[in-house]
Amino acid sequence: MGALLKCENVSLGYEGDVVTKGLNFTVNSGDYLCIVGENGSGKSTLIKALLGLKPQLSGNIELCGEVGKNEIGYLPQQTMVQRDFPASVREIVLSGCMNRCGLRPFYNKEEKKLAKDMMERLEITPLARRCYRELSGGQQQRVLLARALCAARKMILLDEPVTGLDPKATNEMYELIGSLNKKDGITVIMVSHDMNAAVRYASHILHVGRKQLFFGTKDDYLTSKTGQAFLTVMGGDDDE
Amino acid sequence: MSEILDKLHTYFQLPVIRYAMVVGLLIALCSSLLGVTLVMKRFSFIGDGLSHVAFGAMAVATVAGVTNNMLIIMPVTIAAAILLLRTGSKTKIKGDAAIAMISVGALALGYMLMNIAAQSGNKRTSSNVTADVCSTLFGSTSILTLSITDVWICVGMSVFVVAVFLIFYNKIFAVTFDESFAKATGVRSDMYNLLIAVVIAVIIVFAMNFVGSLLISALIIFPALSAMRIFKSFRSVIICSVIISLFCAASGLIIAILVGTPVGSTIVSADICVFFAFCLASFIMKKGR
Numbered sequence: 001m002g003a004l005l006k007c008e009n010v011s012l013g014y015e016g017d018v019v020t021k022g023l024n025f026t027v028n029s030g031d032y033l034c035i036v037g038e039n040g041s042g043k044s045t046l047i048k049a050l051l052g053l054k055p056q057l058s059g060n061i062e063l064c065g066e067v068g069k070n071e072i073g074y075l076p077q078q079t080m081v082q083r084d085f086p087a088s089v090r091e092i093v094l095s096g097c098m099n100r101c102g103l104r105p106f107y108n109k110e111e112k113k114l115a116k117d118m119m120e121r122l123e124i125t126p127l128a129r130r131c132y133r134e135l136s137g138g139q140q141q142r143v144l145l146a147r148a149l150c151a152a153r154k155m156i157l158l159d160e161p162v163t164g165l166d167p168k169a170t171n172e173m174y175e176l177i178g179s180l181n182k183k184d185g186i187t188v189i190m191v192s193h194d195m196n197a198a199v200r201y202a203s204h205i206l207h208v209g210r211k212q213l214f215f216g217t218k219d220d221y222l223t224s225k226t227g228q229a230f231l232t233v234m235g236g237d238d239d240e
Numbered sequence: 241m242s243e244i245l246d247k248l249h250t251y252f253q254l255p256v257i258r259y260a261m262v263v264g265l266l267i268a269l270c271s272s273l274l275g276v277t278l279v280m281k282r283f284s285f286i287g288d289g290l291s292h293v294a295f296g297a298m299a300v301a302t303v304a305g306v307t308n309n310m311l312i313i314m315p316v317t318i319a320a321a322i323l324l325l326r327t328g329s330k331t332k333i334k335g336d337a338a339i340a341m342i343s344v345g346a347l348a349l350g351y352m353l354m355n356i357a358a359q360s361g362n363k364r365t366s367s368n369v370t371a372d373v374c375s376t377l378f379g380s381t382s383i384l385t386l387s388i389t390d391v392w393i394c395v396g397m398s399v400f401v402v403a404v405f406l407i408f409y410n411k412i413f414a415v416t417f418d419e420s421f422a423k424a425t426g427v428r429s430d431m432y433n434l435l436i437a438v439v440i441a442v443i444i445v446f447a448m449n450f451v452g453s454l455l456i457s458a459l460i461i462f463p464a465l466s467a468m469r470i471f472k473s474f475r476s477v478i479i480c481s482v483i484i485s486l487f488c489a490a491s492g493l494i495i496a497i498l499v500g501t502p503v504g505s506t507i508v509s510a511d512i513c514v515f516f517a518f519c520l521a522s523f524i525m526k527k528g529r
C-alpha cells in the first residue's frame with residue numbers, strides 16, 4: 001500500500017488568480033478518492049494538475065515510483081473534440097490503449113481484445129462503427145469512459161463521470177468503477193457532485209473550496225463539521 | 241474521343257510526361273495523408289505559412305545562386321514548421337498574428353530579393369523575374385521537364401512520408417483526436433506534433449515545384465474536406481482522401497497536358513469540383529434518410 005500520488009502545499013490558478021490553495025494529501029495504492037466541492041472550486045483544475053496538463057502555481061505534485069505516467073486513465077469533464085471530427089467509436093476506444101504500445105506502431109491482439117471488452121462492458125458494442133460526433137451526450141460519455149478504462153492500468157482519474165447518463169447507467173457506472181477499484185485494484189480519483197455515491201463508494205474524501213477544507217477517510221468526513229454541512233446542502237443521505 | 245486517346249497515347253510515349261505523372265501522383269498521395277490532421281488540429285494556417293516561408297527560402301536560394309536549392313529550402317522550412325508550431329500552441333490570437341507575420345513577411349522579402357537580384361544581376365530581366373515569381377507561386381511547367389533523378393528523389397521522399405505515416409498512424413490519430421488525453425496518459429504528444437510539422441514541411445517543399453507555393457494548402461486540405469463530407473471514421477476518411485487526391489492529380493494533369501492549362505491550378509480546380517460533388521452527395525444522403 002505505497003503512496004502513488006503526493007500533493008504538498010499545492011496552490012492552483014490561472015494567470016496569477018489563485019483558485020484554490022493549501023492542498024495537502026496523499027493517495028495510496030488501492031484508494032478510492034472522491035473530490036467534492038462547489039462549482040468553480042477548482043476540482044477540474046486539480047485533476048489537470050495531477051495529470052501534468054496544467055502547472056501548479058506553487059507546491060509539489062509527485063507521482064511516486066509505483067505508477068508510471070502511461071498507466072493512468074483519464075476521463076475529462078469536457079473534451080474539446082471538434083464538431084466534425086471523423087472518428088468511429090472503435091477507433092476512439094482503441095486509442096485508449098495507446099499508452100501501452102510504447103514505440104510499437106500497431107495495437108496487438110490483447111489490446112484489441114481489451115478495447116472490445118470495454119465496449120462490451122459499457123454496452124456500446126453496437127455503436128462500434130458509428131461516428132462519435134453523431135452520438136447522444138450519454139453515449140459519447142460512455143465511449144470516453146471505455147477509452148479511459150483501456151488506458152487505466154494502475155490509476156484512473158474521472159472528472160464527473162456520470163454527466164449525461166440516465167439513472168440506470170449512472171448506477172452501473174458506479175458499480176463498474178467500484179469493482180475496478182475492489183477487484184482489479186485500480187486506484188480511483190473521482191470528481192463527483194453526487195454525494196450519495198461519494199459516501200457510498202469512496203474510501204477517502206477531499207473537499208476543496210478556496211482552500212482545502214477536508215481530507216481524510218470517508219468515516220471521518222461524515223462526522224466532521226464540513227462534511228455534515230455539505231451533506232445537508234447537497235442533500236446526501238447520511239444515514240448509511 | 242479516340243482522337244484524344246491517340247493524342248494521350250503519343251504523349252505518354254514521352255518519358256517526361258510519364259515522369260510528370262509519376263511525380264504528380266506521388267505528391268498527391270503524400271499531401272493527402274496529413275490533410276485530416278491539418279484540418280482538425282487547425283494547422284491549416286501552418287500549411288499556408290510554411291508554403292510562404294518555402295517561397296522566401298527559394299528566393300534566397302535563387303539569389304545566392306545555390307545550385308541545389310533544396311539544401312536551403314528544406315532546413316529553413318522545417319525550422320519554420322517547428323517555430324510556427326511552438327507559437328501556434330500558445331495563446332491563440334498571438335499565435336495567429338505571429339504566423340501571419342512570418343508568412344507574409346517571407347513572401348514580401350522573397351519577392352523583393354528576387355527583384356533586387358534581377359536589377360543588380362545582368363542576365364535577368366524584370367519580366368524574367370515576374371515569370372520566376374509566378375511559377376514559384378502557382379507552379380511551373382517545370383513539372384514537364386523532370387529528369388529521372390528528380391523522379392527518384394520524389395520516390396524517396398514519398399517512401400519516407402508514407403512510412404512515417406503508417407508507423408505513426410495510431411499515434412497521429414490519438415494526438416489529433418484528443419491531445420490532452422494523449423498527454424495525460426503518457427503519450428509523448430509534443431514529439432508527435434513535431435513529427436507532424438516536419439512531415440508537413442517536407443511535403444510542402446516537394447509539392448512546391450508541382451503546384452506552386454500558393455496552391456499547396458489546397459492540395460493538402462481539399463481531399464480531406466471532401467472525404468469528411470461523407471465518411472465518418474478516421475481511417476475511411478484518409479483512404480478516401482488519398483483516392484480523391486490521386487484521381488484529381490491524374491485528371492488535372494491529363495487535362496493540363498491536353499488543353500495546355502497550368503498544371504497546379506488545373507489540379508486544384510479538379511479538387512474543388514470533387515469537393516462540391518461530395519457536398520452535394522452528402523446533402524442528398526441526409527435528405528434521403
Ligand SMILES: Nc1ncnc2c1ncn2[C@@H]1O[C@H](COP(=O)(O)OP(=O)(O)O)[C@@H](O)[C@H]1O
Nearest residue numbers: 014015019037038039040041042043044045046
Ligand atoms: N482555462 C481557464 N482559464 C482561466 N480560468 C479558468 C480556466 N478554467 C477554469 N477557470 C477558472 O477556475 C476556476 C475553477 O474551475 P474548475 O476547476 O473547472 O472548477 P470545478 O471543476 O470545480 O467546477 C473557475 O473559477 C473558473 O472560472
Ligand SMILES: [Mg+2]
Nearest residue numbers: 043044045077
Ligand atoms: Mg469541473
